[in-house]
Amino acid sequence: MSYNILVVDDSKSMRMVIRKTLEISGFRIGDYLEASNGREALDLMEGKWIDLILSDIHMPVMDGFEFIKSLKGKAPNCDIPVVFITTEGNKDRLQDLMDCGASGYIRKPFRPEEIFALLSQVMGEFDDNAPMGKSPEGCDF
């Protein structure tokens, strides 16, 4: 099974690094979508089926906090796991993200094995038999 992934980061370099890290990790990527901030990500998601979102926190236009609040606030995308990849080191702020519904976070700098370990946990250890959840009605995928 492959996963449709959305990476949200204002840095083109980091988006490339994340993609390569996922590939190195053996993560099977289906559609790979990129957005440079939360607003762009929300627009991009309309009508698309996304299995996992990897997002930065500090971004212009719409940051990670606003993004997850918007995402988790309404169907059909509120069940999509969101993992933050961030330089944020303040534990209180990271806890705030978890309270907003984040599935986890990885701090930069990171090693590929850290990404793999967390995503394995979040996505059910890449089990081919794991349930995918329900697809939103009307989605074209």
Place this chain on the structure above:
Amino acid sequence: MIMHQWERALKDVISEVLETMFFTVVDFEVESTGAPFRYQSEIVISGKKGRIAISLRVTGQFARMITANLIGVDEEGIGEADIEDALKEFINMIGGNYHVPMKDYEWSLGIPQAWEIDLAGQEPGITGSTGLCFGCFGEEAGYVSLQYHEMADGPG
């Protein structure tokens, strides 16, 4: 933090970030020779008590090398935008990890900036006066400085 603490913390952070994400090892024993730094990046950590500006200057050769290492392409394949983007990430990670020991919730990380230095306007001998110099393969590669501005009063 007293002087030696910030210096130690900064060295540790720079080494960890460069080794983990940029596959580069630097040393801090290199002597400053006033290398012509080509790029500068900066990030500000702000709080109620004041603000800390971390500024990084690197040579063109070093910038190109770490950019290529980060995104996994040959040096010939990268452009100026890639370099500035990579340097923003570098200073962002330095700021974020330097920020970790600060327990105060009110300290927050700003948006990183990076730009090409106007070489014609660069003052000779400006490097090495304060802050930390670091080298790569025995040559001076960069210089990082830290400025603390204490707030007299009012919000940070």
